[in-house]
Amino acid sequence: MKSKAIIIGGPAGLTAAYELLIRTDVQPIVLERYDYLGGISRTVQYKGNRMDIGGHRFFSKSDRVMNWWLEHLPEEKPGQAEREDDVMLVRGRKSRIYFLRKFFEYPVQLTAATLGNLGPWRTVKIGVSYVKAMAFPIRKVENLEQFFINRFGRELYLTFFKSYTEKVWGVPCHKISAEWGAQRIKGLSIRKALLHFIQSSGKKKQDIQQKETETSLIEQFLYPKLGPGQMWEKVAREVQEKGGQVVLNFNVTAVEVKDNRVVAVRGVGPDGQEQRYEGDYFFSTTSVKELIAAIDAGGSPAPQNVREVASKLEYRDFIAVGLLVDKLKVSEPGGKAGELVRDNWIYIQEPDVLIGRLQVFNNWSPYLVAEPGKVWLGAEYFCYEGDELWTLPKEKMAALAADELAKIDIIRREDVRDSVVVHMAKTYPAYFGVYDRFNEVRQYVDAISNLFLVGRNGMHKYNNQDHSMLTAMTAVDNIAAGRTDKANLWEVNTEQDYHESKEK
Numbered sequence: 001m002k003s004k005a006i007i008i009g010g011p012a013g014l015t016a017a018y019e020l021l022i023r024t025d026v027q028p029i030v031l032e033r034y035d036y037l038g039g040i041s042r043t044v045q046y047k048g049n050r051m052d053i054g055g056h057r058f059f060s061k062s063d064r065v066m067n068w069w070l071e072h073l074p075e076e077k078p079g080q081a082e083r084e085d086d087v088m089l090v091r092g093r094k095s096r097i098y099f100l101r102k103f104f105e106y107p108v109q110l111t112a113a114t115l116g117n118l119g120p121w122r123t124v125k126i127g128v129s130y131v132k133a134m135a136f137p138i139r140k141v142e143n144l145e146q147f148f149i150n151r152f153g154r155e156l157y158l159t160f161f162k163s164y165t166e167k168v169w170g171v172p173c174h175k176i177s178a179e180w181g182a183q184r185i186k187g188l189s190i191r192k193a194l195l196h197f198i199q200s201s202g203k204k205k206q207d208i209q210q211k212e213t214e215t216s217l218i219e220q221f222l223y224p225k226l227g228p229g230q231m232w233e234k235v236a237r238e239v240q241e242k243g244g245q246v247v248l249n250f251n252v253t254a255v256e257v258k259d260n261r262v263v264a265v266r267g268v269g270p271d272g273q274e275q276r277y278e279g280d281y282f283f284s285t286t287s288v289k290e291l292i293a294a295i296d297a298g299g300s301p302a303p304q305n306v307r308e309v310a311s312k313l314e315y316r317d318f319i320a321v322g323l324l325v326d327k328l329k330v331s332e333p334g335g336k337a338g339e340l341v342r343d344n345w346i347y348i349q350e351p352d353v354l355i356g357r358l359q360v361f362n363n364w365s366p367y368l369v370a371e372p373g374k375v376w377l378g379a380e381y382f383c384y385e386g387d388e389l390w391t392l393p394k395e396k397m398a399a400l401a402a403d404e405l406a407k408i409d410i411i412r413r414e415d416v417r418d419s420v421v422v423h424m425a426k427t428y429p430a431y432f433g434v435y436d437r438f439n440e441v442r443q444y445v446d447a448i449s450n451l452f453l454v455g456r457n458g459m460h461k462y463n464n465q466d467h468s469m470l471t472a473m474t475a476v477d478n479i480a481a482g483r484t485d486k487a488n489l490w491e492v493n494t495e496q497d498y499h500e501s502k503e504k
Helices: 009-022 062-074 112-118 118-133 144-152 152-160 162-169 178-184 190-200 229-241 288-297 305-313 396-408 434-445 466-480 489-492 498-503
Strands: 006-009 025-030 043-046 049-052 089-092 095-099 102-105 220-224 245-247 251-258 260-267 274-278 281-284 315-327 345-346 357-360 375-383 418-427 450-455
Touching: 006 009, 006 260, 009 025, 009 229, 009 281, 009 466, 025 229, 025 251, 043 229, 043 281, 043 315, 043 418, 049 190, 049 315, 049 375, 062 220, 062 229, 062 466, 102 112, 102 489, 118 144, 118 152, 144 162, 144 178, 152 162, 162 345, 220 245, 229 245, 251 288, 274 434, 288 434, 305 434, 315 396, 375 396, 396 418, 418 498, 450 466, 466 489
Parallel strands: 006 025, 006 281, 025 245, 095 345, 281 450
Antiparallel strands: 043 049, 089 220, 095 102, 251 260, 260 274, 315 375, 315 418, 345 357, 357 375
């Protein structure tokens, strides 16, 4: 009989399932908690409009990931997207910061437009504090505030990073580990941003690979015509066609561990009955907090210190409000009133509103918008599951988003035509609280020989989509090679050139 791999959901889980099918004789069974695929990389449909929860640029410096995506959804040829759905669009990247009711380029560029928006006094303060940070950097960087100050200077940090970052995480920057900045921002700095601006001026468009460009500075990316969920729905179909299984609405409640091996998982299936799946390999993309609790429920609990750390791990949750509007009030500097701005998303740095980020879905793909001429927005809020914002009735949440966007002159309140509210729990694994003890959990799970933690929540690691996929691919590499050490899974996205050093 074939070996079996039991996979607990998520895009990384579907990646692992597909890789197992094409590279090994292991049969995967994917257990998905919800009635949709892709986790946060899903596409939400509402009256013909489609929402991308969180925004997913399909870009990676890993050739392996880029080729994998294009194998499933090829890059469109001229006019092809008008006739076929299963294609990738090539989209221009545009992200800006909205502050002082004005647009600033992101990453921040010290151009004449930026300096004009800031004014002479604030510009001088930013310049002086940046020079000071370069001349006298903080030697022992322990928290995110220190990380930002060393990269950008205190004044630029206070102007463009502090408010938004604290909206995202709900805690002061000095209470967040510097590891978050090292992972998410990597090599980005004022020097690199300026160098990129100079080098790209007058240059022809780069190819989609953009190998020499810092990820935060890329100029274009791939995007599924119908949103990110289209990719994972396609992969799930291919997994099933190749002999794998995908079970929706299956909630794993117990993971049975014996002699440092997982032997089975139990859970409630779509029919409401408990089911049990035995296997030879097990992949988990569920949150570490839930995984350790499930091992406890499986009859062979983790050590007390591991249960303590896992139970106290924190997550930031997410609310997306889709707003259909006639037109925008805000426009491009020097542009026509009501004309659509070019941004994929806008970081809202204004401290007088709760909204953290705004997506303009028209600019991700025009096929996400049902009615031509309308503007389809995604207002994003960060919260904790169960707090005041999370429990706000949906109609009040939608009203809050519309009111706040009107308050900061993005839209006119009377132009809102429809709305929808989507909640996503455990969107961002947090790098504070007991996170400094996470290694205790890692040591325990790594010792379970046939258990592989992959993906963002599976590893409690704020990975992008491509990094999450690479952890799954690496786990399958290990199975195919008979490798038992799992250090290479944790090395994905720990260094700026992970894609080069790991693939050569």
